[in-house]
Amino acid sequence: MTGVILRNVEKSFGAAKVIHDVSLDIPKGAFSVFVGPSGCGKSTLLRMIAGLEETTGGKIEIEGQDVTDQEPARRGVAMVFQNYALYPHLSVFENMAFSLRLARAKQSVIKQKVHAAAEILKMVDQLDKKPSQLSGGQRQRVAIGRAIVREPKVFLFDEPLSNLDAELRVQMRLELARLHREIGATMIYVTHDQVEAMTLADKIFVLKDGFVQQAGAPLHLYDDPDNQFVAGFIGSPAMNFIPARVTGRSDGLIMAQPDGAGAITLEAKSTGEGLSDGTIVTLGIRPECLRPAETGLSAKIEMSEELGGVSYLHARLAGDRPLVVERRGIREMLEGRTIHLTADPADILVFDPDGRRLR
Amino acid sequence: MIQTRKIENIILSVITLCAAAIWVFPLYWAMVTSLRRESRVVSDSAGLIPDEFNLTSYIDAILNTRLLTWYWNSIGTSLIITVVTVVTSMMCAYAISQMRFPGRRLLYLVVLASFMIPAQALVVSQFILMNDMGLINTWGAIILPQLIVPVVIIVYKQFFDAVPKELREAVLLDGGGEYTLLFKVYLPLNWGITAALSIITFIGAWNAFFWPFLVATSESTMTIPVGITQVQDTFGVQYARVMSVALLGAMPVAVAYLLFQRRVTEAVMISSGVKG
Numbered sequence: 335m336t337g338v339i340l341r342n343v344e345k346s347f348g349a350a351k352v353i354h355d356v357s358l359d360i361p362k363g364a365f366s367v368f369v370g371p372s373g374c375g376k377s378t379l380l381r382m383i384a385g386l387e388e389t390t391g392g393k394i395e396i397e398g399q400d401v402t403d404q405e406p407a408r409r410g411v412a413m414v415f416q417n418y419a420l421y422p423h424l425s426v427f428e429n430m431a432f433s434l435r436l437a438r439a440k441q442s443v444i445k446q447k448v449h450a451a452a453e454i455l456k457m458v459d460q461l462d463k464k465p466s467q468l469s470g471g472q473r474q475r476v477a478i479g480r481a482i483v484r485e486p487k488v489f490l491f492d493e494p495l496s497n498l499d500a501e502l503r504v505q506m507r508l509e510l511a512r513l514h515r516e517i518g519a520t521m522i523y524v525t526h527d528q529v530e531a532m533t534l535a536d537k538i539f540v541l542k543d544g545f546v547q548q549a550g551a552p553l554h555l556y557d558d559p560d561n562q563f564v565a566g567f568i569g570s571p572a573m574n575f576i577p578a579r580v581t582g583r584s585d586g587l588i589m590a591q592p593d594g595a596g597a598i599t600l601e602a603k604s605t606g607e608g609l610s611d612g613t614i615v616t617l618g619i620r621p622e623c624l625r626p627a628e629t630g631l632s633a634k635i636e637m638s639e640e641l642g643g644v645s646y647l648h649a650r651l652a653g654d655r656p657l658v659v660e661r662r663g664i665r666e667m668l669e670g671r672t673i674h675l676t677a678d679p680a681d682i683l684v685f686d687p688d689g690r691r692l693r
Numbered sequence: 694m695i696q697t698r699k700i701e702n703i704i705l706s707v708i709t710l711c712a713a714a715i716w717v718f719p720l721y722w723a724m725v726t727s728l729r730r731e732s733r734v735v736s737d738s739a740g741l742i743p744d745e746f747n748l749t750s751y752i753d754a755i756l757n758t759r760l761l762t763w764y765w766n767s768i769g770t771s772l773i774i775t776v777v778t779v780v781t782s783m784m785c786a787y788a789i790s791q792m793r794f795p796g797r798r799l800l801y802l803v804v805l806a807s808f809m810i811p812a813q814a815l816v817v818s819q820f821i822l823m824n825d826m827g828l829i830n831t832w833g834a835i836i837l838p839q840l841i842v843p844v845v846i847i848v849y850k851q852f853f854d855a856v857p858k859e860l861r862e863a864v865l866l867d868g869g870g871e872y873t874l875l876f877k878v879y880l881p882l883n884w885g886i887t888a889a890l891s892i893i894t895f896i897g898a899w900n901a902f903f904w905p906f907l908v909a910t911s912e913s914t915m916t917i918p919v920g921i922t923q924v925q926d927t928f929g930v931q932y933a934r935v936m937s938v939a940l941l942g943a944m945p946v947a948v949a950y951l952l953f954q955r956r957v958t959e960a961v962m963i964s965s966g967v968k969g
């Protein structure tokens with residue numbers, strides 16, 4: 335069953351259109367992540383699902399119910415904000431109890447639900463404190479508790495971890511994953527951090543400029559991106575892109591000469607449909623797919639980042655094009671040297687001049 | 694370096710002390726005068742040093758003037774003005790700050806504009822209005838025109854504007870409406886400023902002289918500042934009695950001020966635009 339469905343959803347602020355014809359299916363019970371660069375419309379989309387922004391066009395359904403024009407509180411959604419948005423004058427308990435009190439729940443019910451939520455979040459001994467007496471991580475936990483107490487159909491998170499320091503962020507990420515396992519509710523999570531997206535998501539939606547670029551499981555997006563944007567956005571360090579000229583095709587492979595690399599030819603797995611010799615394409619190669627070879631792209635290594643088990647070589651190709659190479663188990667000093675690199679045809683993705691993937 | 698600092702401090706302290714002395718002297722003089730027998734107040738023997746402790750003029754003020762009625766009128770009108778002004782201004786400011794409706798900007802401009810019109814400019818028309826409404830010599834006439842205090846709306850609006858919009862959205866998601874927002878979140882978050890605005894509104898209403906003087910012509914509806922003008926008899930001004938009435942009249946405000954000193958300073962600073 336589908337948790338949330340968006341059909342041809344659009345949003346304009348005055349004359350500026352920020353969401354263009356977005357249609358997506360968010361599976362029930364799954365952890366879905368909207369990811370994309372700053373300003374791409376992730377928050378706007380999330381707020382439209384919450385009902386905090388009106389939709390300019392299209393339809394939103396939550397568990398089979400059309401909620402497009404419904405009040406936020408009636409949609410069965412709860413939201414966790416980046417800046418926590420706790421009620422500063424109320425205790426932790428009262429923050430969590432707020433919605434229940436508004437719904438005129440019995441005191442015993444309120445107590446039981448708040449305690450259950452506090453139990454999940456390990457906040458039982460903090461219930462009497464005011465938000466100002468809590469650390470950032472604890473505050474965010476209260477905000478999550480406030481959501482849990484409402485037992486919503488959908489949890490919405492808008493960059494909930496971005497105000498926390500790096501260590502806490504990792505810890506809270508694990509806790510969110512645990513929380514999702516424990517309560518199994520539909521969760522939609524917005525972030526611009528692709529690592530967060532990769533680690534948390536069952537399904538990722540990559541957004542750019544108000545369009546959904548691609549949706550799918552994290553590894554699917556990593557292995558099989560639909561376009562150059564997704565290929566470059568997912569993965570860290572990012573995929574290398576090298577412009578190249580098509581020189582020939584033969585059963586499922588295309589030959590291409592990278593820009594300024596002389597007579598070197600790379601083979602990439604692609605039917606090359608619609609490509610004629612001489613067309614300029616972009617080759618995409620992940621850093622871990624590049625390996626040394628007798629002949630191949632020659633790259634001058636400018637700097638290497640040694641992280642122990644893995645090193646990243648930052649190199650330059652002919653024409654000053656940057657290239658990142660991942661190496662494992664090698665610790666020799668390579669800075670200043672020139673090496674030759676190649677990759678398997680299956681590991682080289684081909685993109686047309688518009689950035690579309692040519693499979 | 695430290696030496697000059699010290700000297701600077703001493704000089705500053707002396708100047709402040711002098712200013713305080715100048716300010717406090719009338720008060721002191723009123724007190725000394727009110728404790729003298731009427732016959733001695735203007736005589737040669739009345740010096741700067743208090744030399745008598747005579748409560749006659751106080752007793753006189755309470756028994757022979759309508760001080761208690763004036764007290765009651767002052768307390769009643771000031772309290773009503775304070776409560777109504779603060780509550781309505783708060784709601785108005787909330788609407789202007791948080792709700793989206795056609796004419797919102799215009800409404801705020803009207804508030805700002807009315808802030809710039811001096812009260813004196815309205816006196817004649819307001820008096821005629823009160824007269825037409827048959828309210829002269831009633832609390833109504835004293836209260837109604839004093840209910841419009843644009844600065845309270847403006848200050849509230851600024852504070853409401855500063856509440857993060859996510860709080861509002863959290864309440865909407867939690868199932869609250871505008872009343873919940875205003876009374877359960879925006880007001881509790883702004884208790885400090887509410888207290889401060891209430892106090893300055895109260896002090897303003899208590900001290901108001903000009904307007905109540907115009908519309909309260911019978912002794913039974915006068916407030917204390919107006920009543921003081923009545924404390925004289927056919928033989929002329931009785932200084933001791935006037936001073937004792939004035940001191941008694943100022944006392945509630947002084948007590949309120951002492952109790953809420955910090956809040957009052959805060960309020961004066963905010964409403965004069967130093968802060969906020």
Ligand SMILES: Nc1ncnc2c1ncn2[C@@H]1O[C@H](COP(=O)(O)OP(=O)(O)OP(=O)(O)O)[C@@H](O)[C@H]1O
Binds near residue numbers: 370374377378
């Ligand atoms: N209330 C608004 N009025 C006008 N434009 C807005 C409004 N809210 C958002 N926008 C615009 O819509 C676009 C998308 O904004 P949104 O906040 O959804 O981005 P985002 O993907 O969440 O970015 P970030 O990662 O920085 O939070 C931006 O260009 C922004 O300027």
Ligand SMILES: [Mg+2]
Binds near residue numbers: 376377378492
């Ligand atoms: Mg955002």
